Amino acid sequence: MNKGTNRRSMQASGAGRRKPLGWQLRLYVAGTTPKSVAAFANLKKICETHMGGKYRIEIIDLLRNPQLASGDQIVAVPTLVRRLPHPVKKIIGDLSNTERVLVGLDLKPAPLSRAASQA
Amino acid sequence: MAAKASPARTVAKAETGLTGLDQVLYGGVPRDRNTLLVGGPGSGKTLIGMEFLLRGARDFGEPGICMSFEETPEQLAGNVFSLGYDLNSLIRAGKLLVDYVYIERKEIEETGEYDLEGLFIRLEHAINRIKARRVLLDTIEVLFSGLGNEAILRAELRRLFRWLSNHGLTAMVTAESGQGALTRYGLEEYVADCVLLLDHRVNGQVSTRRLRVLKYRGSAHGTDEYPFLIDKKGISVFPITSLGLTHQARTERISSGIAGLDQMLGREGFFRGSSILVTGTAGTGKSSFAAFFADSACARGERALYFAFEESPSQILRNMRSVGLNLERWIKRGLLRIHAVRPTSNGLEGHLAAMHNLITDYKPAIVLIDPITNLISVGNVGAVKAMLTRLIDFLKLEGITAMFTNLTLQGELEQTAIGISSLMDTWILLRDADMGEARRRVIYVLKSRGMAHSNRMVGFEISERGITLHTDGPALQQRTSA
Numbered sequence: 001m002n003k004g005t006n007r008r009s010m011q012a013s014g015a016g017r018r019k020p021l022g023w024q025l026r027l028y029v030a031g032t033t034p035k036s037v038a039a040f041a042n043l044k045k046i047c048e049t050h051m052g053g054k055y056r057i058e059i060i061d062l063l064r065n066p067q068l069a070s071g072d073q074i075v076a077v078p079t080l081v082r083r084l085p086h087p088v089k090k091i092i093g094d095l096s097n098t099e100r101v102l103v104g105l106d107l108k109p110a111p112l113s114r115a116a117s118q119a
Numbered sequence: 120m121a122a123k124a125s126p127a128r129t130v131a132k133a134e135t136g137l138t139g140l141d142q143v144l145y146g147g148v149p150r151d152r153n154t155l156l157v158g159g160p161g162s163g164k165t166l167i168g169m170e171f172l173l174r175g176a177r178d179f180g181e182p183g184i185c186m187s188f189e190e191t192p193e194q195l196a197g198n199v200f201s202l203g204y205d206l207n208s209l210i211r212a213g214k215l216l217v218d219y220v221y222i223e224r225k226e227i228e229e230t231g232e233y234d235l236e237g238l239f240i241r242l243e244h245a246i247n248r249i250k251a252r253r254v255l256l257d258t259i260e261v262l263f264s265g266l267g268n269e270a271i272l273r274a275e276l277r278r279l280f281r282w283l284s285n286h287g288l289t290a291m292v293t294a295e296s297g298q299g300a301l302t303r304y305g306l307e308e309y310v311a312d313c314v315l316l317l318d319h320r321v322n323g324q325v326s327t328r329r330l331r332v333l334k335y336r337g338s339a340h341g342t343d344e345y346p347f348l349i350d351k352k353g354i355s356v357f358p359i360t361s362l363g364l365t366h367q368a369r370t371e372r373i374s375s376g377i378a379g380l381d382q383m384l385g386r387e388g389f390f391r392g393s394s395i396l397v398t399g400t401a402g403t404g405k406s407s408f409a410a411f412f413a414d415s416a417c418a419r420g421e422r423a424l425y426f427a428f429e430e431s432p433s434q435i436l437r438n439m440r441s442v443g444l445n446l447e448r449w450i451k452r453g454l455l456r457i458h459a460v461r462p463t464s465n466g467l468e469g470h471l472a473a474m475h476n477l478i479t480d481y482k483p484a485i486v487l488i489d490p491i492t493n494l495i496s497v498g499n500v501g502a503v504k505a506m507l508t509r510l511i512d513f514l515k516l517e518g519i520t521a522m523f524t525n526l527t528l529q530g531e532l533e534q535t536a537i538g539i540s541s542l543m544d545t546w547i548l549l550r551d552a553d554m555g556e557a558r559r560r561v562i563y564v565l566k567s568r569g570m571a572h573s574n575r576m577v578g579f580e581i582s583e584r585g586i587t588l589h590t591d592g593p594a595l596q597q598r599t600s601a
Contacts, residue, residue, distance in 0.1 A: 030236040038231070062237060066244035073221045074237040076266065089226065092266075096231035104228030 023047070023055035024084035030077045031063045035094045039078035042095035050107050080104075130337040133181070133253070133289040136174030137167065139356030143332060143341040148313055153280050153290045155310040157302055158317030163328055163349055164293040166202065167317070168255040169195065170353050171291050173204045175253040176214035181289075183253035184245045185217045186238075188261035192217040202353040216245045222265030229267050235275040239282065246286065254283060258293040263304045280309045301333075312336045318344070327467070327502075330356055346509070348472040355475060357509040368569075369393075373485075373520060376415030377408070379588025380547075383564050383573035389545060390569060391484075392518040394511050396540060398525045399549030403560055404581045405524035406430075408547070409487045410439045410446065411586055412522050417449035421484035424477060425457045428493040432457040443585045456481055462493040467506045470494065474510060478519065485520045491539070492526040504539055511542050544568045552576075562588060 027043060029036035040059065047055045062069050062077065072081050072090075082089040082105055091104040102108040132147035141147050148154040148171075156164045172183035187195060195217055196206040209215040218241055245251065259276065266272055283290045292310045294302035301307045307314060314333040328347050332340040347356040372387040381388040389395055395412075399405050413423040427435055435457060439446050449455035458477055462470070478486060494503055507523075514521045523543070540546050545567040552561045562579050564572045579588045 028237065030240060035232050035234070042231075062240045066240045069237050069241045069244070070218060074241075075220060075222060075235060075262070076233040076238075077236045078233060079237065089228070091228040091230060093229050093233045094231035100228055100230040104230070 022084065023051050023082070024058075025055060026058045026060060026072065026081040026083060028060050028062055028069070028072065028074045028077055028079045028081065031061060036078050038094040038096065039080070042098070042101070043080060046095070046098060046101055046105075050102065082106075130335075132338070133175075134179060135171050136178050137170055137354045137356065138352070139345070139347070140167075140330075140354070143330070143345055143356055144313075144335065145338060145340055148289060148291070149336070149338070150289050151287050152284055152312040153292055153310040154313040154315065155302070155307060156291055156293045156315050156317065157296050157307075157333075158293075159296050159319065162296075162317040162319045163347070163354070164317060165190065165195075165257050166198065166349055167315075167354055168257050168291045168293055169199050169206075170202060170204070172215060172253055172255050173199060173206070173209065175289075176209050177204075181252035182214045182216075182249040183255065184242065184249070184251045185215070185255045185257065186220060186242060186245075186259075187217055187255075187257050188220050188222070188259060189257065191219050201351065202349070203351050204353070213249050216249050216251070218242070218245050220261075222261060224265050224267070227265070233268075233271065235262075235272075235279070238275075239279065243286075246288070252287070252289060254288045254290040256290065256292045258295065260294055260302075260304050260306065276306070277309050313338075346471075346505070348475070350472045350476065352476055352479065355472070357471070357513075369518060373419075374415045375408075376411035376413070377586045377588065379577065379579065379586075379590045380408075380562070382590050383562075383575075383577065383588070384545070384567055385570040385572055387570070389520060389567075391520050392515055393520055393544035393568070394514065394542060395520070395522040395545040395547065396525060396543040397522060397547045397549065398527045400527055400551060403549035403551060404579075404586065405526070405549060406435070406438070406489050407442050407581055407586060408549070409489050409522050409524055410435070410442075410444055412485065413455060413487055414444050414446060414449070416485045417446075417452075417454040420454070422453075422481060423449070423455050423485045423487065424481050424483035425455065425487045425489065426474060426477075427457055427459040427489055428462050429490060431459050435459075441583060442581055443583050456483075467494070467502055471506050471510060475513065478514070478517070483519060485522070486514060488521065488523045490524040490526055492524075504542075507539055508542055540566075552578075 025043070027040060029039065043057065047057065060068050062074065076092040078092065078094060080091040080095060089104055089106065091101055095101050099108070103110050131150040132144070133150040134141050134147040135144070156167055158164045169185065172185055175181040175183050185195065190198070199206050206215065210217065220238070242254070262272055263269065292306065294304070294306045297303040311334070313335045316331045316333045318329045318331070320327055320329065328349065329344045330347050331344045332342065345356050347354055369390055369392040371391040372389065373391050374381050374388040375384065397405050397408050409425070413425055416423045425435070430438070436446055446455055450457070460473070491507065511521065546565040548563045548565050550561055552559050560579050560581070561576045563576045564574070577588050577590055579586060
């Protein structure tokens with residue numbers, strides 16, 4: 001991630017072809033911190049592995065665009081917002097636990113124990 | 120050391136503007152610091168916090184941010200509208216801003232390290248937009264149920280409260296009361312400069328809200344539980360003692376409306392701003408004394424407000440015509456207002472609120488409460504006395520002269536049913552005396568603070584020509600009140 005990134009989109013190779021099926025992700029960060037760098041690296045790896053190139057990541061630096069925090073109801077950073085496909089999902093943290101990110105993105109069913117505890 | 124001790128220890132304060140609260144807090148909440156508002160559901164935390172912002176924005180030129188974790192801006196606007204505030208117009212004027220923070224745990228997955236910088240950024244952005252000086256966080260505890268990592272949360276909250284102080288913001292933070300602890304999530308650990316405890320109790324079907332200052336670092340404060348009201352005028356806290364001690368004792372005298380009675384009261388009548396109790400058995404003319412007092416005030420061009428707990432306005436007007444008083448003309452000229460209400464229609468809190476509001480609106484020079492006896496049916500003795508204390512303190516502060524009538528039973532002449540005589544400056548007794556075959560009314564000034572008054576029992580008559588005291592009997596004996 002470059003310093004000075006304002007609102008940068010990273011379009012992976014196949015994303016433009018079939019937009020309705022693509023993933024639209026937003027990563028909210030507050031400046032370039034170890035947490036935000038880690039989150040972006042972890043996210044990119046997961047996308048490459050599990051989304052078959054059909055994704056788009058938009059990075060929003062709240063230090064530069066503070067007015068964008070309320071729209072997606074951002075409280076914690078980093079926060080990953082899955083805007084598409086619906087419904088909107090949020091994952092907070094540096095995305096270091098791939099399993100949980102996959103669950104959060106609905107790429108993997110929630111473990112039974114966790115599903116039960118949420119019921 | 121000694122020289123700098125007192126100024127150095129004086130805490131800078133921010134007026135809340137809430138009626139009565141600043142007196143309880145000896146000036147206001149600590150400036151640039153955080154005040155914790157603790158209470159159960161429905162105790163009025165949000166409304167007190169909102170009025171702190173609204174007053175700041177409207178009356179003190181201090182714009183405010185409400186970071187609301189529970190209610191939407193629309194809900195908040197609706198709630199404060201009932202207190203007489205137009206939230207949206209203050210928002211449009213750039214004096215207030217509501218940031219609604221929505222967190223739903225089910226929609227959030229957590230993995231790895233994070234912080235609450237997003238919240239800080241939102242707050243800072245809002246503060247910069249309107250140059251805010253005040254902040255309300257209502258209630259930030261929602262984060263505990265919305266986010267899973269309590270260790271991060273606690274560290275970030277500690278940082279947040281310090282951040283608020285460092286940014287020169289005077290903040291109120293609401294918190295739910297906890298069981299076995301002050302607040303449910305222990306916020307008092309971080310927000311400890313000033314803690315206000317709110318309570319909503321129902322006693323004998325009468326509900327009273329109360330406020331207590333649990334602590335105030337570096338400042339003295341009132342220590343009692345103070346009743347407070349939430350009505351269309353906003354929040355009113357009633358300091359029971361602090362007001363009463365500060366009012367200015369007046370020396371101006373005003374007529375009782377009855378020449379003979381003025382003569383008994385050191386020839387000059389009552390002190391303006393004093394409180395007068397007229398007690399008597401049934402049919403001794405208590406209401407007539409009140410009416411004559413009102414009539415004389417109106418004749419001077421002053422306003423009188425008559426709270427009637429027993430009779431309707433038309434009944435009072437008819438009765439007073441029979442003793443030669445035409446009160447209707449004062450009503451027509453806007454100098455007299457009769458507010459008739461059944462005591463049981465309201466709790467004591469409600470009565471106090473209604474009276475307080477009417478008095479504030481109408482700004483009378485004198486107030487009549489006829490009779491206070493009926494209020495006893497609403498609350499217990501202690502509660503009635505506390506209510507009257509608050510009312511009298513308020514009236515004295517406003518310089519309003521008040522006359523209360525009270526029914527006593529035959530044979531209990533000097534015993535007021537609710538022990539309120541100590542609150543009164545002047546106490547007038549009316550009674551029937553058996554004079555052989557005839558029944559004769561007599562009047563006696565039992566006490567009248569600060570003046571030489573008659574200690575005679577004087578006969579009097581009520582006729583279509585008014586109230587006539589037979590003070591021209593044997594020479595008046597004077598005495599000075601103790």
